[in-house]
Amino acid sequence: MTVPPSNAPAIGLMLLAVALFALMDAGLKLLAPHYPPLQVAALRGLASLPLVLAWVALTATLASLLRVRWALHLLRGLLGIGMMVGFVYGLRTLPLSGAYAIAFVAPLLVTAMAGPLLGEHVGRRRWTAIAIGLVGVLVVLRPSGDGLASAGGLAILAAAACYAVGAIAVRMLARTDSSQAMVLWFLVLLSAGAGVLAAPHWVPLQASHAWVIAAVGLSGSLAQVALTEAFRRGEASLIAPLEYTALVWAISLDLALWGVLPDQVTWLGAAIIIASGLYLLVREKALAGPSSS
Numbered sequence: 001m002t003v004p005p006s007n008a009p010a011i012g013l014m015l016l017a018v019a020l021f022a023l024m025d026a027g028l029k030l031l032a033p034h035y036p037p038l039q040v041a042a043l044r045g046l047a048s049l050p051l052v053l054a055w056v057a058l059t060a061t062l063a064s065l066l067r068v069r070w071a072l073h074l075l076r077g078l079l080g081i082g083m084m085v086g087f088v089y090g091l092r093t094l095p096l097s098g099a100y101a102i103a104f105v106a107p108l109l110v111t112a113m114a115g116p117l118l119g120e121h122v123g124r125r126r127w128t129a130i131a132i133g134l135v136g137v138l139v140v141l142r143p144s145g146d147g148l149a150s151a152g153g154l155a156i157l158a159a160a161a162c163y164a165v166g167a168i169a170v171r172m173l174a175r176t177d178s179s180q181a182m183v184l185w186f187l188v189l190l191s192a193g194a195g196v197l198a199a200p201h202w203v204p205l206q207a208s209h210a211w212v213i214a215a216v217g218l219s220g221s222l223a224q225v226a227l228t229e230a231f232r233r234g235e236a237s238l239i240a241p242l243e244y245t246a247l248v249w250a251i252s253l254d255l256a257l258w259g260v261l262p263d264q265v266t267w268l269g270a271a272i273i274i275a276s277g278l279y280l281l282v283r284e285k286a287l288a289g290p291s292s293s
Contacts, residue, residue, distance in 0.1 A: 013226045014242045022096075022249035026257060027216040029091040031209060038198035041084035041115020045191030052187055062092035066262055068177045068185065072169050076182075077189025081197070081240070084190065086159030086272040097250040097262045101105025101140045101270035102156040104244065107277045108133040109164035117168050125165035129276045136272030139265060158185035179228045241281050244274050 024044070031040050056065070090099050108130045115122040141153050173182055205213070230239050247270060254260050262270070 007234045007239075010230045010239050011030060011242065013230035013233065014239040015245060017223045017226035017230055017247055018243055018246045020219040020226065022246050022253060023029045024216050024219040024223060025087075025091070025099075025250075026253045027212050027219070028088055029096055030212050030257075031216070032088050032092045034206065034209065035203050036198060036201050036255045037085040037088040038081075038194050039202060040088045041081060042191055042194035042198050043213055044084060044216055044220060045187045045194065047213050048221040049191060051218065051221035052183055052224065055066040055221070056180045060178060060184075060200065064178045065181050065184060068181050071174060072173050073177075073182075073185045074189065076166050076169045076173070076186055077193055079169070080186055080190045081193050083159045083162035083166065084194065086162065089157075090156035090159065091154040093116050094156065095250075095254045095258065095260045097247060097254050097260075097263065098140070098266055099272075100155075100247055100250045101262070101266055101273065102137060102153060103160045103163070104247075104270065104273045104277065105133060105137045105157070106160040106163045106167070107240070107280065108273070109161060110167045113164060113168050114171075117177050118171060124132055128281055129279045133273050133276030136269045138269075139272060140269030142265060179232065182227060183224050184198060204274075239280055244277065247274075 028040055028044065031043065035043070087099070087103070090102075111122060111126055112130050137157070141157075170182060251262065254262075
């Protein structure tokens, strides 16, 4: 099936964003054993700010950055700190692919929250898909066995919940605020908030980690811009499923950097979660008009 020319740039940008975010997360995993999670969260924001500031200066007006819904931006910033801390904490003990398998529950949580928080209709078929996806999470975590149901696995799950609530906040902000304002204030609040909280236990940076921090900043800022442009240019229902290509990158990076691969049960759980997410996206596109989904 050929891709319509109008969507081809958006698809390319989304694939690029996913790859760059995977590289950023690999950098966070490299830093996680050496610094507290709050400090890593602050470094992620601070390292990305210079490039994002340059992008904002070239593409936005001062008025568009200041006339924003500050309460929602503050909420998103707090959720971002919780998300980053949970994710970095989980990466200390979990392989990148395992962390991603759990984090893929976030789109399902967004759909579940869209009803009570945004007033969107979530029918029985979508609730069924959400429930099946949560079963996939239990398969990955294996609470009664030798799975990922450790403090790290639960931290990743908490990070996914923070991401989902943050995504709802983004939907609300997108009605009134510019993309530049959303990206800029998220990074500013993440950097400032995590930095202040991390200050009492700040660990001096090692010179050998300078390139990792720089790579996290570069890949994170470029990924954020690519993601924003992808959703601006393309249909969300078409490009959102491409986020699952992150698992390919995670497995490749796990093998290349740490020499590990997911076990069979993790593969199964990830497949269940991804299938549930894809079903929700297909239903959303096919039944955008009717409310029986």
